[in-house]
Amino acid sequence: MPPSLALRMNHALPVEHRERLLRVGREVSFPQGARLFEEGGHADRFWIIRAGTAALDMHVPGRRPPVIETLGIGDLVGWSWLYEPYVWQLGAEALTPLTAYEFDAVAVRLMCLNDPEFGRAVEHWVGRVLAHRLNAARARLVDLYGIYETKEPR
Amino acid sequence: MIAVPVPHRVVARQPETADTVTLCLEPVGAALPEFAPGQFAMVHSFGRGEIPVSVSSVQATGGLAHTIRSVGAVSDGLCAMRVGDVVGLRGPYGNTWELVRAYGCDVLVVAGGIGLAPLRPLILSALAEPEAYRRVNVLVGARTPGDLIARQEIESWPTAFTGVTVDQPDADWRGDVGVVTQLLGRAQFEPDDTWAFVCGPEPMIRAAARELAQRGVRRDRVRVSLERNMRCATGHCGHCQLGPLLLCQVGPVVNWAQAEPLLSVREL
Numbered sequence: 185m186p187p188s189l190a191l192r193m194n195h196a197l198p199v200e201h202r203e204r205l206l207r208v209g210r211e212v213s214f215p216q217g218a219r220l221f222e223e224g225g226h227a228d229r230f231w232i233i234r235a236g237t238a239a240l241d242m243h244v245p246g247r248r249p250p251v252i253e254t255l256g257i258g259d260l261v262g263w264s265w266l267y268e269p270y271v272w273q274l275g276a277e278a279l280t281p282l283t284a285y286e287f288d289a290v291a292v293r294l295m296c297l298n299d300p301e302f303g304r305a306v307e308h309w310v311g312r313v314l315a316h317r318l319n320a321a322r323a324r325l326v327d328l329y330g331i332y333e334t335k336e337p338r
Numbered sequence: 339m340i341a342v343p344v345p346h347r348v349v350a351r352q353p354e355t356a357d358t359v360t361l362c363l364e365p366v367g368a369a370l371p372e373f374a375p376g377q378f379a380m381v382h383s384f385g386r387g388e389i390p391v392s393v394s395s396v397q398a399t400g401g402l403a404h405t406i407r408s409v410g411a412v413s414d415g416l417c418a419m420r421v422g423d424v425v426g427l428r429g430p431y432g433n434t435w436e437l438v439r440a441y442g443c444d445v446l447v448v449a450g451g452i453g454l455a456p457l458r459p460l461i462l463s464a465l466a467e468p469e470a471y472r473r474v475n476v477l478v479g480a481r482t483p484g485d486l487i488a489r490q491e492i493e494s495w496p497t498a499f500t501g502v503t504v505d506q507p508d509a510d511w512r513g514d515v516g517v518v519t520q521l522l523g524r525a526q527f528e529p530d531d532t533w534a535f536v537c538g539p540e541p542m543i544r545a546a547a548r549e550l551a552q553r554g555v556r557r558d559r560v561r562v563s564l565e566r567n568m569r570c571a572t573g574h575c576g577h578c579q580l581g582p583l584l585l586c587q588v589g590p591v592v593n594w595a596q597a598e599p600l601l602s603v604r605e606l
Contacts, residue, residue: 237514239515248509250507251507251511251515252515253515253516254503254513254514254515254516254520256514256520256523256524257523257524258523279512320516320517320519320520323517323541323542323545324505324506324516324517326541327450327481327505327539327541327542328481328505328506
């Protein structure tokens with residue numbers, strides 16, 4: 185399965201786990217410019233985008249938060265809810281009008297605790313999202329700092 | 339094929355970014371044979387040397403456009419050219435994108451930075467024949483908004499989907515931020531009936547081609563343009579050799595089925 189498809193919940197989770205997860209989700213919408221969460225805040229929810237674009241940003245004192253990455257349809261918004269200390273590492277804002285499935289973090293963590301198989305599937309899914317974003321960040325570092333342009337003769 | 343530089347006059351100079359310009363050239367005397375999208379010329383800056391540059395526009399008059407980024411002595415000299423100056427051109431060299439093979443299929447163009455320049459004539463050709471190609475998608479990535487070439491033109495292309503993303507946004511940027519492959523999820527294409535054309539920095543080419551192949555696009559339908567050290571451009575010097583391929587002869591456009599195993603060999 186292509187890496188980016190494997191990150192989507194509807195591909196990453198087996199049907200029974202996906203349906204269980206969706207049963208505890210609710211549909212929400214955000215107007216353009218709405219803040220989903222702030223860096224340093226308590227990570228008590230997460231979202232899967234159904235339509236629109238969200239921007240992950242970083243707090244820089246005295247400046248407009250620089251956008252780190254944008255997320256689109258099918259993408260997971262937020263992973264800090266799964267790992268202690270459950271604190272958002274970045275902020276998030278709706279770049280366009282946004283609709284999403286919203287999940288209560290405590291409820292989902294409890295489901296993971298009570299059903300280890302479900303928990304493993306969710307952790308595997310979120311772990312792959314993290315790995316993909318780490319790889320993308322590394323690729324952008326190479327692009328920005330031009331490591332490939334400093335090739336020396338072997 | 340002509341092996342000595344043929345004088346061409348700069349008839350227009352379009353700054354694209356802080357370090358990139360497009361030079362429109364017309365032959366001073368006899369024109370070179372007609373170039374096709376994907377091919378390149380050896381562009382000679384008199385007194386400095388010559389570099390390979392893909393065509394970014396081909397005119398019926400025999401005129402050409404080359405988009406050049408200033409990264410060394412020769413390209414610095416070319417970027418500093420003014421209207422009326424004369425450069426030398428050899429060519430055409432190399433193969434073409436072979437867009438015609440995508441007839442009736444979805445077309446997916448993935449460009450990184452200045453890699454959009456060689457793809458531009460392909461995009462325009464595909465859009466000029468809407469009945470020939472099903473859905474044309476253009477995905478563009480750049481380091482910063484200031485590094486985007488043909489920015490306004492991109493917005494005017496009547497594609498099924500056009501996505502632009504940058505690594506490092508500025509304060510005015512309201513578009514996507516991230517790697518260009520993240521745009522694939524929004525492109526409109528049927529993987530098993532798609533031809534993809536990819537050009538840009540090699541890490542980006544590899545990431546895009548792998549993702550396309552994993553999504554189900556046939557490897558022999560993913561066409562990538564590889565940049566190597568072209569010197570003679572006539573297959574004699576061997577500087578552009580990639581394993582068994584002399585890229586100035588059988589490239590620069592290679593299908594991913596050929597390129598993937600070669601690009602994974604460390605010694606190459």
